Each structure stands twice: as structure tokens, then as C-alpha cells.
Amino acid sequence: MRVEEIETIERQQAEASKRWRNLWRVHFYSGIIVAPFLVMFAITGLVILYTQPIQDGLQSDLRRVEAGSEMVSFDVQAETVESDIGDDMIVSLTPPRDAGSSTVFGLDSGRSAYVNPYTGEFLGADESQTTLVRWANTFHGHLNNDSLTVSLPAVSALWDGDKVMRDYVVGDLILELAGTWLVILALTGLYLFWPRTSREAKSEVNGKRMWSFRLGKKGRARWRDLHALPGAVLFIMLLFVAASGLPWSTYWGPNFTALANEISPNTWTDAPASAVGVKGDLDRLGNQINWNTGDVPIPASYRPESGAETPTPLSLDSVVQIASEEGMKPNYTIHFPSNGVDDAGNPLYGSFTVSNSWPRKTGEAKDVFIDQFSGATLGQQDVYGYGSVSQAVDTTVSIHMGTQWGIVSRILMTLTCVLTLWSVISAVVMYSKRRRRGTLGLPRRPAEVHLGRGLVVIAVVVGVVYPQWGASALLILAFDKFVIQRNRRLKVAFGQRS
Amino acid sequence: MVVKSRTGTFALVAALLVACAGPSGVDELKVSNVWARPTPAQSDVAAVYMSIVSPVADELVEVSTDRAESTSLHVTSGAKVDDGAGHENHGAAGTESTMEAVDLVLEPNSRVDLVPGGRHLMLEGLVEPLVEGDTFELILTFLEAGEVRLVVEVATNDPNG
Numbered sequence: 183m184r185v186e187e188i189e190t191i192e193r194q195q196a197e198a199s200k201r202w203r204n205l206w207r208v209h210f211y212s213g214i215i216v217a218p219f220l221v222m223f224a225i226t227g228l229v230i231l232y233t234q235p236i237q238d239g240l241q242s243d244l245r246r247v248e249a250g251s252e253m254v255s256f257d258v259q260a261e262t263v264e265s266d267i268g269d270d271m272i273v274s275l276t277p278p279r280d281a282g283s284s285t286v287f288g289l290d291s292g293r294s295a296y297v298n299p300y301t302g303e304f305l306g307a308d309e310s311q312t313t314l315v316r317w318a319n320t321f322h323g324h325l326n327n328d329s330l331t332v333s334l335p336a337v338s339a340l341w342d343g344d345k346v347m348r349d350y351v352v353g354d355l356i357l358e359l360a361g362t363w364l365v366i367l368a369l370t371g372l373y374l375f376w377p378r379t380s381r382e383a384k385s386e387v388n389g390k391r392m393w394s395f396r397l398g399k400k401g402r403a404r405w406r407d408l409h410a411l412p413g414a415v416l417f418i419m420l421l422f423v424a425a426s427g428l429p430w431s432t433y434w435g436p437n438f439t440a441l442a443n444e445i446s447p448n449t450w451t452d453a454p455a456s457a458v459g460v461k462g463d464l465d466r467l468g469n470q471i472n473w474n475t476g477d478v479p480i481p482a483s484y485r486p487e488s489g490a491e492t493p494t495p496l497s498l499d500s501v502v503q504i505a506s507e508e509g510m511k512p513n514y515t516i517h518f519p520s521n522g523v524d525d526a527g528n529p530l531y532g533s534f535t536v537s538n539s540w541p542r543k544t545g546e547a548k549d550v551f552i553d554q555f556s557g558a559t560l561g562q563q564d565v566y567g568y569g570s571v572s573q574a575v576d577t578t579v580s581i582h583m584g585t586q587w588g589i590v591s592r593i594l595m596t597l598t599c600v601l602t603l604w605s606v607i608s609a610v611v612m613y614s615k616r617r618r619r620g621t622l623g624l625p626r627r628p629a630e631v632h633l634g635r636g637l638v639v640i641a642v643v644v645g646v647v648y649p650q651w652g653a654s655a656l657l658i659l660a661f662d663k664f665v666i667q668r669n670r671r672l673k674v675a676f677g678q679r680s
Numbered sequence: 681m682v683v684k685s686r687t688g689t690f691a692l693v694a695a696l697l698v699a700c701a702g703p704s705g706v707d708e709l710k711v712s713n714v715w716a717r718p719t720p721a722q723s724d725v726a727a728v729y730m731s732i733v734s735p736v737a738d739e740l741v742e743v744s745t746d747r748a749e750s751t752s753l754h755v756t757s758g759a760k761v762d763d764g765a766g767h768e769n770h771g772a773a774g775t776e777s778t779m780e781a782v783d784l785v786l787e788p789n790s791r792v793d794l795v796p797g798g799r800h801l802m803l804e805g806l807v808e809p810l811v812e813g814d815t816f817e818l819i820l821t822f823l824e825a826g827e828v829r830l831v832v833e834v835a836t837n838d839p840n841g
Contacts, residue, residue, distance in 0.1 A: 191829075195827065195828075195829055198826065198827045199825065199826030199827050199828070200826070201826075202821065202826035202827055203824065203825075203826045206823065206824075206826075377742065377744055378742060378744045378819040378821055378827055401782065401783045402739065402783045403752075403783060406741065616739065616823075618737055621737075625823075625824060626736050626737075626738075626824040677736075
């Protein structure tokens with residue numbers, strides 16, 4: 183080989199080593215950042231996946247009934263509820279989703295009332311979600327404190343013409359940050375796991391090596407495989423779970439929604455000129471309505487022709503009848519109309535909104551707006567009206583929530599949660615095996631830390647698209663440069679040799 | 681050391697400068713004297729020997745080569761039969777030898793020698809037998825040091841004595 187060839191190879195080799203060292207350190211530290219969130223997401227995710235069985239179990243006296251032969255009229259059931267809830271008001275009705283379910287009436291206070299649909303007996307009223315499920319949802323989606331907000335400039339101000347400074351919930355910002363670090367953790371992990379190949383690589387040999395589970399090994403080699411192989415298999419699911427959560431997220435979510443609407447707008451239904459409220463008003467528990475339909479206006483009902491003083495709305499039984507004629511899948515909810523007054527002081531009548539919200543497949547998403555007096559269908563919004571970006575996002579969310587492919591989805595997502603927990607556990611085991619007594623066991627920091635140009639470009643792009651991540655990365659770099667590098671003991675603790 | 685000529689001085693200084701250039705030799709992991717014995721035609725396993733010097737704590741994460749399907753680090757304990765041709769009999773009648781796979785862990789400022797009779801890297805599922813005079817590429821990946829690409833010399837005895 184010529185001298186130049188040797189030098190090129192040596193330089194490439196040095197680059198490869200440098201890349202490995204940098205990515206190993208990024209993987210280690212992003213793992214530390216992300217681990218508490220992964221544990222929290224995985225456990226709360228499991229609770230949410232099994233919400234229905236859990237709630238049916240914990241609240242069986244409210245939610246489960248013995249199947250009967252005939253159902254009592256929904257209007258009679260509603261009256262039963264009204265006599266038991268005092269000042270509260272019914273705002274929605276969810277007819278029983280199967281033969282053993284009770285009827286659920288949503289109340290204005292946010293609670294729910296339950297009626298036996300066969301006997302008409304009032305079963306009780308309680309919080310709409312059991313405490314366990316509510317906490318799980320709160321942590322999984324909101325990190326608890328909705329009221330703690332901060333004002334930040336929005337990237338989407340660049341194209342949606344809205345004001346620049348907007349309020350964001352701090353907990354949601356933190357969750358979004360964890361999501362981006364998770365993606366980096368997974369990608370660096372994949373790099374570390376990928377087998378090194380010779381220059382004259384024989385792919386069959388490499389392929390076999392990658393997937394063989396080296397159970398014969400003891401010690402750290404086995405733990406590395408136990409950590410890496412489930413992670414690699416779930417790599418797609420993990421990236422996917424993070425990606426499907428991010429369009430819902432607080433900071434990037436609205437920016438993304440605005441962008442989606444710019445690129446592929448939804449086709450709204452034709453509504454009468456006056457509309458009372460928008461679909462987002464129905465979203466009492468937060469994020470329960472279909473993605474990107476919060477702004478869909480609820481069409482107003484036409485004033486009845488009879489001229490009567492107090493027009494009577496449709497009976498609930500009729501609405502249920504219409505809903506099944508429209509092909510709504512069981513477990514849909516009928517939201518009662520809210521009436522208002524227009525600028526001229528004339529009464530404005532809202533409409534029944536019947537919607538299939540979570541959990542459901544993308545294809546089953548449907549909203550039907552029913553005139554509260556005539557029963558006419560004022561409008562309809564189903565998945566085929568979504569812009570293509572929204573439809574794609576909706577599908578990813580259904581997969582994330584374990585509903586898209588029925589039981590297969592649920593098993594897949596359960597596996598994702600369990601193996602995520604396992605990744606954290608196996609990582610901790612590896613760390614404790616490797617750590618030598620008296621040291622922190624942190625990866626060695628080379629004297630010179632320079633990412634390759636490709637990695638820097640990627641980092642800058644990610645930092646712009648996800649500004650919280652960008653800010654956190656800059657913070658870490660600053661901490662390294664101005665704190666760690668200036669303190670000898672810290673330098674040694676972080677693995678740098680003097 | 682007394683250098684007798686200007687050229688000699690220049691050469692010495694140049695050599696020292698070259699030695700100091702690039703990644704500092706003192707600070708980096710170094711692998712040297714990488715060799716393996718030829719294998720008989722019916723065997724598809726081989727042992728690779730080398731010397732490793734590391735300034736910091738480290739461990740071997742991966743061994744890969746396109747000459748074999750799988751690799752591991754083995755330790756032989758118990759009696760071993762050397763049939764004089766440099767081949768260790770594993771499991772032949774009358775021998776007690778157990779092989780145990782262990783991690784190659786390096787302490788700071790340590791040196792590890794893989795030599796016949798002791799620890800060695802095992803290559804299993806050789807694509808083709810190793811022949812005297814052959815060379816092939818071996819990639820070692822260490823957790824802290826990263827990738828190290830080596831050329832393995834195939835020889836009956838340690839090429840460096």
C-alpha cells in the first residue's frame with residue numbers, strides 16, 4: 183500500500199475511534215437524563231393501555247351490569263340521573279359499548295353518572311376517571327401542573343401570523359425535552375450496537391453476528407446483548423412512540439399543527455353561517471378529541487319553523503337511533519348542544535355532536551353534527567376529510583395508543599413498555615458491574631472533544647426544530663466548558679485524565 | 681545520547697516530533713504483536729494472541745472479523761494437551777480442559793498479554809482455514825478507546841519472539 187493510502191486509512195480509523203467515543207458519551211449521559219422519564223412513561227403507559235379493564239375492575243359496581251334483554255329509554259335514564267345529581271347538569275351521553283356495560287352520562291362538573299340500561303337504576307356518580315388512571319394520564323401527558331406556565335416565543339409565528347409570545351405549560355415543555363433526548367439515546371445506542379465491518383465486509387457474516395443472542399457468554403457481554411437486542415428490536419417502536427407523542431406536545435404540537443394545516447388543510451364540513459362554539463370546547467379531559475379537530479366549528483341548529491316559544495330538542499333515543507344509522511361505532515359519545523345568543527340578541531341553538539374519540543382506530547374516527555330539533559345531519563367529519571398530514575398523525579397516534587390493530591396493537595405497546603423498563607434496568611446493571619470502587623464510573627472524556635462535521639450539522643438542525651433541546655444542549659456544553667474544565671476534581675470525576 | 685552529526689540531530693529531532701504528533705501515544709490504548717497460529721484443514725476455530733496496553737480503565741466490547749462467524753475471549757483452565765504442532769486439544773480423550781468465556785477488562789495503566797497457554801481471542805466458524813504467512817483484518821472495539829483495526833499475522837510461532 184502506498185504511504186497516502188496508509189495515512190488515509192489511519193485518519194479514517196482515528197475518525198472512527200473519535201466518533202465512537204463521542205457517541206458513547208452522548209449515549210451514556212442522555213441515558214441518565216432520560217431514564218427517570220422512561221420509567222415513568224412506561225409505567226403510566228401500561229396503566230393507560232389497560233384503562234378500560236382497570237376501571238371496569240375498580241369501579242365494577244358503576245360500570246358493569248348484568249346483560250338484560252331490553253334497554254330502558256335513554257330519556258328515562260337521563261331523568262333518573264337528573265334527580266340524583268343536584269345542581270349538576272348532564273352534558274353528554276355515552277350509550278353502553280357492549281352488553282355488560284352501563285350507560286355513562288357526562289356531567290358539567292367533570293364527573294360521570296352511571297345508569298343500568300336494562301333496569302334504569304341509578305348506579306352512582308363518581309370522577310370520570312379513577313384516581314390511578316387520572317394520575318397516569320396526567321404524568322404521561324402533562325406532568326401534572328397545568329397552571330405553571332411560561333411565556334416563550336413561538337416558532338410557528340413565522341407562518342401563522344399569530345402573536346409571537348405564547349404561554350406554555352412548563353411540565354409539557356419538560357416532557358417534550360425528554361422526548362427529543364430519547365430519540366438521541368436510541369440513535370446513539372443503535373450506532374454502538376451496529377457491528378463494525380471490515381473493509382472487505384462479508385455481509386452474511388455480519389448479519390448473523392448482529393442477531394445472534396450470545397447467551398453462552400457470561401458477564402458483561404451477555405448484559406450488553408440483553409440491553410441492546412430488545413432495544414434494537416424495539417428501536418422502531420421507541421422512535422415511533424416519541425414521534426407520535428410530539429405532535430400532541432405543548433410547544434412543538436401547535437407549531438406542527440399549524441404547519442400541517444398549511445401543507446395539507448382539512449376540508450371542513452359546510453356549516454350554517456352561525457356556529458356555536460368549536461369542538462375544542464368539548465375537550466374536558468384534555469387531548470380526548472381527535473387530533474387537529476379542536477377548531478372544527480360546531481354548526482348551529484336551524485331554528486324550528488313552528489315558532490313555538492320554547493322549542494323542544496330531540497329525544498335522546500332519537501339521537502341514539504340516528505347515531506347508529508350514521509354508522510357510529512359503539513363507545514361513541516353524544517355531546518349535548520350548548521345554546522347561546524348571537525350579536526343581535528337572538529337565541530343561537532347548538533347541535534348534538536356525536537363523536538368517536540379515543541380509543542379507536544383511525545378509520546373509525548367520526549364526528550356527526552345533528553340538528554337538535556329536526557334530527558337532520560348538519561355535517562359530518564370523518565377521517566377522509568383530514569388533510570393527509572393530519573391523517574398520518576392520527577394513524578400514528580392510534581398505533582401509539584394501542585388501538586389501531588386491535589389486540590395486536592395492545593400486545594405490541596405492552597411489550598414496548600415492558601422492554602423499555604428492561605432497558606433501564608439492564609443499563610443500571612451494566613453500569614454497576616463496570617464501575618470500579620472509588621470512582622464514579624463515568625465514560626472517559628478525551629482531551630479534545632470535537633464532534634465530526636456531520637454530527638454538528640445534525641445537532642444544529644435538531645436544536646432549531648426543537649428549541650428546548652437546543653437550549654439544553656447549549657447548557658450542557660457551557661457547563662462542560664466553564665465549570666468542569668476549570669475544576670481539577672470535576673475533570674477527574676468526569677473521566678478525563680488531568 | 682551524543683549525536684555525532686547535524687543530520688543525526690535533525691533525524692532525531694524529526695523522529696521525536698513525529699512521535700509526538702497526532703494522538704499522544706502515552707494517552708491512548710495500544711495493541712501490538714497480533715498473531716494467530718495456522719489451523720488444520722478440518723478445524724474451523726483459531727486463537728488470536730496480542731499485547732494490549734491501556735492508560736485508562738477499559739473493556740473489550742466487540743471483536744469482529746470477516747474471517748469468522750463468531751468470536752469470544754476464552755480462558756483455558758485445567759490440563760491442556762499441546763500436541764507439539766502448537767494446537768491445543770479441546771475435549772480430546774484423556775484431557776481435562778475447560779474453557780470459560782470471560783470479559784477482557786483493562787485496569788488503568790495496565791498491560792495484558794494474550795499468549796498461547798493463557799487467555800486468547802477465539803475465532804469460531806472460520807470462513808476458511810488460516811495458512812502460514814496469511815494476514816487478515818481484525819477489528820477490536822473498546823468501550824472507552826473506540827475502534828481499533830488490526831492486521832493479524834498467521835505464523836506457527838510468535839513473530840516477535
